[in-house]
Amino acid sequence: MYLSRIILGSRSPRRNELLSQLLPETQIEIVPPADPEEPGFESLHGLDAIQQQLISICTAKNEDVFKQMQAAGNDSVPILTADTIVVVKRESVGLVVLGQPPATSDWQETVRDWFLNDYAGQTHQVLTGVCLRVNQRIMIQTAETQVTFYDQAYIRARLDWYLSTQESRGKAGGYAIQGAGSIFVNRIEGSLSNVVGLPLETVFEMLNHSQTV
Template identity: 85%
Template sequence: MNLSRIILGSRSPRRKELLTQLLPETQIEVVPPADPEEAGFEQLHEWDAIQQQLISICTAKNEDVFQQRPADASVPILTADTIGVVKRETGDLVVLGQPPVESAWQETVKEWFLNDYAGRTHLVLTGVCLRYQQRVTIQIAETEVTFHDQEYVRERLDWYLSTQESRGKAGGYAIQGAGSIFVNRIEGSLSNVVGLPLETVFEMLNRSQTV
């Protein structure tokens, strides 16, 4: 990649840490979106609608950053959004966001772990949007994450909740942290589950240099 600078439109320190595995930190400028509000997924339970919402969010973030820095039109702008998707017994797909900030967060995470994760496979999706030289490209990376069985999860869940790692984490766990003990198998990109699919970003940046 022949890049001298890239703008990362994100508030996530994890995304910057991941991007430094592809590019020197001195080449990465972080410009968080000015608007912290994002569209929700509460009423969306179908695959196409969830994907379209994810694309809309990462695209809106990119446009937000571009409007802040229109003079840097020749500098690539990278934005992303990561969600976890589970399938309930009703057949509905449900996007799990961050646990509630109040005291009920532990009960919410416990319900997710025991009913949605334990012994089951869920999907982690990241929408990636790259703007470079007036071209906007978008890709969605998918990773399947399978947790250990109910007994295994139940025996360790109270301890995990006591670490408070779940707070502020999409889906209520951090695979790069203590939450990794619950994971039995991953199919796809590990960095995608952390918050930025490096394989996808690498290919998008390489293609942007050859177009």
């Protein structure tokens, strides 16, 4: 795999850190999408619809960054974009995508509800859509990881402490598996880096494939 330069279309420092495990930091240029607004998942409760929305979001991010590069007269550099979501299952409605906790003062109550009712003793999904543009060709992949939390008694005994760390704020699903949130995880099946925000296994294969076509 050889790339002299790649653009990461993301505001996430975690994605930058992860990508720099595959490529030297000197080859990575950060160009966030100009439009921070993204469509939501509120009315979507089926896996196919959720995955299609996820792909649409990461593709739109890529197109946004591509237009910026076109305007700058440099549209030949590969562009990588991604979006990660947490999906839980609720008996009343089916699948639900959990976003970031609200920015209001009652954010802790939202996270508490997620941990005790959506996560405790259950398995949830973390999905990432990845979009790579190379020489006007767009490659799209999705990665899925199953994350299982410990039971409710275990979580109750530690949740007040975790909320006091405020790690949940700004995190999709209200926890960081690479941080203190890892104490709640009993088992994961699939890519760990996917849960952090960028599935390195998927990205590695996409970058390799891009060099052979």
